[in-house]
């Protein structure tokens with residue numbers, strides 16, 4: 001297991017110019033981006049479309065798909081993008097979705113799980129059952145169901161990737177549920193690596209705040225969702241990127257992550 005944490009102490013004002021990005025050619029890959037309609041997911045989808053891969057985005061509702069098509073209207077209607085509507089939040093639902101995607105489109109090589117969002121607002125002793133069920137049980141079950149359904153189907157060159165936040169490793173006061181959920185998912189990533197062995201690669205990104213269209217305030221040091229997408233494409237393209245957690249809390253660390261994955265000039 002590798003924790004890829006780059007030094008950021010000397011590079012506090014680092015920027016990343018995506019015009020200089022080296023997009024890998026993933027024209028022979030088919031990726032499922034779960035949570036692709038979400039804030040971080042949007043950047044992952046946009047990046048993977050540039051790699052030439054066939055991109056499939058599942059969503060629980062048609063309305064969310066329609067909304068997301070509008071969000072992507074600046075890039076027209078890419079021929080390498082498909083949407084699948086349906087739930088994948090239980091073992092049975094995820095299994096059924098996996099089978100229907102594979103039957104309809106053919107084998108999938110990579111899966112990016114950018115599922116779930118943020119919750120914060122009260123100390124642990126005030127958390128109620130509904131919040132616990134929704135943000136811990138619901139989210140971890142969804143991630144587990146997807147990993148369980150896809151892992152046996154991925155090829156050796158393929159990757160299963162999780163998009164996680166720093167709360168996986170640093171406790172965030174008043175966000176106990178999400179901190180525990182993200183920590184659980186990080187361990188799922190590591191156990192899955194140990195169990196999948198050489199069958200397929202498994203990796204995670206552990207991120208600080210991400211710049212997305214939903215943000216009202218942006219710190220220039222924050223990583224952007226398209227940078228997260230570029231790192232995920234780099235992981236998919238790099239046969240050596242396995243059993244690793246790429247930590248990018250800010251642009252300086254992300255720049256080193258991207259260079260290490262050969263998708264940004266050194």
Ligand SMILES: NC(=O)c1ccc[n+]([C@@H]2O[C@H](COP(=O)([O-])OP(=O)(O)OC[C@H]3O[C@@H](n4cnc5c(N)ncnc54)[C@H](OP(=O)(O)O)[C@@H]3O)[C@@H](O)[C@H]2O)c1
Pocket residue numbers: 034035036037038039040041058059060061064065089114115116117118138139142163164165166182207208209210211212
């Ligand atoms: N936003 C950030 O600044 C940030 C920073 C660090 C890490 N992250 C991590 O990035 C991942 C995605 O976060 P995000 O901010 O992009 O979240 P988001 O905008 O809320 O998107 C979450 C996506 O998950 C899908 N989803 C599937 N099942 C869900 C369920 N039961 N409840 C809620 N959503 C469900 C949704 O798709 P449909 O609605 O289309 O089904 C939605 O597109 C999370 O793991 C988060 O910890 C985010």
